[in-house]
Amino acid sequence: MKFSPFRGGVHPDGYKELSAHQAIEKLPLPDRLYVPLRQHAGSEALAIVQPGDFVMKGQLIGRAAKGISAPVHAPTSGKVLKVQPFVAAHPSGMDSNTVIIECDGNDTPIATPTNIDPFSLDGKTLSDTIANAGIVGMGGASFPAAVKLSSASRQVVNTVIINGGECEPYLTADDRLMRERPEQIILGARLIRHIVNAENVCIAIEDNKKEAISALRQASSEYRNIQVIVVPTLYPMGSAKQMIQAVTGKEVPAGGRSSDIGVLMHNVATTYAIAQCLSQNEPLVSRIVTVSGGAIKHPKNIEALVGTPIKQLIDFCGGTLEEPSKLLLGGPMMGQLMPSDEVPLIKGAAGVLALNNNEISQPSASPCIRCGRCVSACPMGLVPLEMANHSRQQDFDGAIGFGLKDCILCGSCAFVCPSHIPLVHYFQYAKGEVAYQKATQQRMDHTRQLSESRRARQEKEAAEKAAAKAAAKAAKEAKAAAKRKKQNAASANQ
Amino acid sequence: MNIITISSPHAHDHSSVSRLMFHVCLALVPCTLYGLYSFGFPAINLFVITIVSGIFWEALCLKMLKKPLNFLNDYSALLTSWLLALTLPPWAPWWIGVGGSFIAIVVTKHIYGGVGQNVFNPAMVARVALLISFPVHMTTWPIAGNDPFAISFLDSLAITLGVSPIPDAYTGATALGAIKTGLSVGATANDLVSDHFVFTDALMGKMSGSLGETSALLIFVGGLWLLSMRVISWHIPVSMLLTMSALTLLFHLIDPTLYSMTSFHLLSGGIMLGAFFIATDPVTSPSSKGGQLFFGAGCGVIDFLIRTWGGFPEGIGFAVLFMNALTPLIDLYFRPRIYGRRIDGSPKQYDTVEPAQEGKQT
Numbered sequence: 001m002k003f004s005p006f007r008g009g010v011h012p013d014g015y016k017e018l019s020a021h022q023a024i025e026k027l028p029l030p031d032r033l034y035v036p037l038r039q040h041a042g043s044e045a046l047a048i049v050q051p052g053d054f055v056m057k058g059q060l061i062g063r064a065a066k067g068i069s070a071p072v073h074a075p076t077s078g079k080v081l082k083v084q085p086f087v088a089a090h091p092s093g094m095d096s097n098t099v100i101i102e103c104d105g106n107d108t109p110i111a112t113p114t115n116i117d118p119f120s121l122d123g124k125t126l127s128d129t130i131a132n133a134g135i136v137g138m139g140g141a142s143f144p145a146a147v148k149l150s151s152a153s154r155q156v157v158n159t160v161i162i163n164g165g166e167c168e169p170y171l172t173a174d175d176r177l178m179r180e181r182p183e184q185i186i187l188g189a190r191l192i193r194h195i196v197n198a199e200n201v202c203i204a205i206e207d208n209k210k211e212a213i214s215a216l217r218q219a220s221s222e223y224r225n226i227q228v229i230v231v232p233t234l235y236p237m238g239s240a241k242q243m244i245q246a247v248t249g250k251e252v253p254a255g256g257r258s259s260d261i262g263v264l265m266h267n268v269a270t271t272y273a274i275a276q277c278l279s280q281n282e283p284l285v286s287r288i289v290t291v292s293g294g295a296i297k298h299p300k301n302i303e304a305l306v307g308t309p310i311k312q313l314i315d316f317c318g319g320t321l322e323e324p325s326k327l328l329l330g331g332p333m334m335g336q337l338m339p340s341d342e343v344p345l346i347k348g349a350a351g352v353l354a355l356n357n358n359e360i361s362q363p364s365a366s367p368c369i370r371c372g373r374c375v376s377a378c379p380m381g382l383v384p385l386e387m388a389n390h391s392r393q394q395d396f397d398g399a400i401g402f403g404l405k406d407c408i409l410c411g412s413c414a415f416v417c418p419s420h421i422p423l424v425h426y427f428q429y430a431k432g433e434v435a436y437q438k439a440t441q442q443r444m445d446h447t448r449q450l451s452e453s454r455r456a457r458q459e460k461e462a463a464e465k466a467a468a469k470a471a472a473k474a475a476k477e478a479k480a481a482a483k484r485k486k487q488n489a490a491s492a493n494q
Numbered sequence: 495m496n497i498i499t500i501s502s503p504h505a506h507d508h509s510s511v512s513r514l515m516f517h518v519c520l521a522l523v524p525c526t527l528y529g530l531y532s533f534g535f536p537a538i539n540l541f542v543i544t545i546v547s548g549i550f551w552e553a554l555c556l557k558m559l560k561k562p563l564n565f566l567n568d569y570s571a572l573l574t575s576w577l578l579a580l581t582l583p584p585w586a587p588w589w590i591g592v593g594g595s596f597i598a599i600v601v602t603k604h605i606y607g608g609v610g611q612n613v614f615n616p617a618m619v620a621r622v623a624l625l626i627s628f629p630v631h632m633t634t635w636p637i638a639g640n641d642p643f644a645i646s647f648l649d650s651l652a653i654t655l656g657v658s659p660i661p662d663a664y665t666g667a668t669a670l671g672a673i674k675t676g677l678s679v680g681a682t683a684n685d686l687v688s689d690h691f692v693f694t695d696a697l698m699g700k701m702s703g704s705l706g707e708t709s710a711l712l713i714f715v716g717g718l719w720l721l722s723m724r725v726i727s728w729h730i731p732v733s734m735l736l737t738m739s740a741l742t743l744l745f746h747l748i749d750p751t752l753y754s755m756t757s758f759h760l761l762s763g764g765i766m767l768g769a770f771f772i773a774t775d776p777v778t779s780p781s782s783k784g785g786q787l788f789f790g791a792g793c794g795v796i797d798f799l800i801r802t803w804g805g806f807p808e809g810i811g812f813a814v815l816f817m818n819a820l821t822p823l824i825d826l827y828f829r830p831r832i833y834g835r836r837i838d839g840s841p842k843q844y845d846t847v848e849p850a851q852e853g854k855q856t
Contacts, residue, residue, distance in 0.1 A: 367610040369514075
């Protein structure tokens with residue numbers, strides 16, 4: 001039996017051979033780009049361009065909102081046609097404000113590469129540059145990279161882990177990136193180490209990517225304290241918590257961050273984007289994406305601009321063999337169902353998959369037979385069958401008791417469920433309800449606080465008024481008394 | 495319950511409940527065929543009657559409950575009545591099969607809410623209820639090793655319909671029963687085992703017993719196949735058989751005149767069938783691995799207690815039912831530890847991280 005670095009996990013069919021041997025190809029400039037202003041966790045960016053404006057490649061078109069957010073840049077030069085809601089990468093078909101750019105075909109950049117050695121700058125400056133470049137986690141979570149860096153710099157980080165797991169089936173974008181551009185990944189890893197002042201870099205790669213392992217070993221050989229670690233192929237190895245456990249043997253404490261145990265993790269594609277940003281002065285406007293699946297004629301790994309409609313990516317692969325049963329953004333385990341092929345590519349999408357009917361799970365569910373396969377498969381040590389039972393009965397506290405809050409939605413449980421119960425569906429619903437209840441509770445607490453402080457203020461005001469009145473009365477009386485005294489004195493004098 | 499899953503995951507390992515149940519049925523084929531062969535036509539009659547009536551009860555319940563009849567396709571009714579038939583005396587009359595499958599399917603399963611909702615193992619509830627209600631019919635064992643088809647099909651119908659009693663010449667006691675009786679009249683366990691137990695016969699199944707429990711070897715082969723197909727996990731069978739082995743060995747070493755040896759216990763009665771096919775029923779056993787180990791060990795202990803000091807020669811049914819009753823509690827206490835948390839649920843804590851050594855990097 002193979003050494004298992006974490007409990008549970010599943011072995012879905014890889015399908016990596018469909019695209020793994022395809023070198024990264026650059027997509028020709030499309031005619032139009034649809035750049036969503038929400039491509040990251042947190043608040044939507046705010047548009048700062050108007051229809052009719054001319055923008056250059058890399059020009060800021062959406063500034064980061066308050067709190068957790070990330071800016072958005074023009075992926076190429078051209079004219080802004082519209083700023084309007086457009087279908088976005090969300091299974092509901094929910095719209096997101098989108099800047100539509102008509103490309104002029106020149107791809108004129110706004111800035112030129114600088115000659116400043118990034119290692120001569122301090123971590124704060126570099127972290128700000130990364131924030132301004134709109135870099136987000138490109139492994140799928142889309143969390144702003146700079147927020148992660150600056151919160152990690154407040155703690156002691158010993159080890160930077162670069163996540164080259166890519167455990168999702170079909171996806172080979174990170175694999176190709178590691179094979180073809182290992183120097184930039186090593187540069188990015190060293191820059192991250194420099195920013196958080198860490199000692200070691202571990203690049204962790206699943207053992208099914210032999211070429212990537214040797215490419216990175218070679219590229220890292222001349223630098224000290226950079227280690228390439230081979231981890232077993234096991235889903236969800238690419239999940240941050242599982243990867244950290246596989247590399248360090250430690251678990252991220254519940255409710256905590258990886259920096260609590262001295263670790264910071266970034267995905268290889270994010271690391272590459274950081275290197276491009278700090279060495280070439282390029283904001284994040286493109287990414288490498290795997291276009292694959294049984295319905296795709298010639299699966300490929302494509303370097304494409306953010307905002308490219310996924311239909312053009314599919315057309316670049318020779319189109320489809322048949323009407324796809326499901327169109328996904330991301331991998332089949334955690335990716336999202338796309339409402340149409342007009343959806344634009346976003347920063348966090350490592351894959352566009354067009355799956356045929358044989359490749360997808362069948363939707364009909366039967367009753368749970370309590371076989372416990374979900375319990376064995378769960379990499380977090382949860383009891384999915386009980387979480388689903390309690391969620392279905394709206395007993396969210398019960399679901400939390402069996403681990404709802406610790407669930408990472410990796411889908412291992414639903415993957416192995418012989419009853420085909422949509423477990424992740426239940427957990428997403430329950431998590432949404434819990435968040436909504438929490439928000440409602442906070443709002444109610446806030447309202448109560450406001451009304452209490454208002455009452456306190458009114459009482460205080462009333463008391464002050466009464467006091468002032470009393471004081472005025474007292475003063476008046478005193479005055480009158482004085483007057484009387486004066487009169488008395490005067491009459492006495494007479 | 496048809497939900498259009500827009501949630502991930504969009505991939506599946508292509509397992510299904512019906513395939514799991516079907517695999518269990520396949521694993522039962524060798525020991526069943528052997529049982530039918532060694533006990534002849536009356537056993538075949540009982541087997542067919544039990545299964546047909548089980549499927550009939552299932553269809554009736556689904557119809558009355560207005561559930562889709564396609565649940566019949568999941569093989570669960572077939573498997574339940576099949577397992578029940580294997581635990582019945584091979585020459586039992588027809589109403590034992592029909593009544594047993596009624597108790598299993600209607601009372602134990604559907605009244606509790608259908609597939610996945612029953613607390614107790616349906617086949618075991620039916621067997622135990624029959625054993626307590628009809629002790630004579632449930633303990634009349636044909637002698638194995640006779641010419642299996644000495645009873646013609648017509649004669650077998652008389653036995654199945656209960657119109658003529660089974661001739662005494664054809665009946666005897668099971669090994670476990672004979673030894674229990676022998677011990678109660680002062681014989682020593684060693685003598686009794688050597689009189690009533692031949693290792694190779696027990697392994698192959700040349701002995702009296704329930705329809706499908708006699709050949710320990712064929713049951714074991716089926717169980718190994720289920721393990722290799724990952725239909726069942728090793729935790730329950732291994733902990734159950736190990737517990738039984740350890741207890742019987744310990745007591746046999748203490749006093750061999752009172753306590754029979756381990757190989758006798760492992761190869762007699764229903765322990766092998768119970769360990770691989772009955773106790774591993776997913777619905778009524780714990781879902782966590784720790785819980786399954788505890789559950790298996792509990793079954794082994796209780797079966798040993800009943801065999802050694804109880805009123806019945808074999809106690810596997812009672813053992814499984816008792817542990818079924820404990821399963822919700824076991825599931826509560828044997829929850830796996832959550833990642834990043836201690837076993838009590840509080841967040842894990844590590845010592846503060848050592849600061850990185852100062853030094854120029856690149």
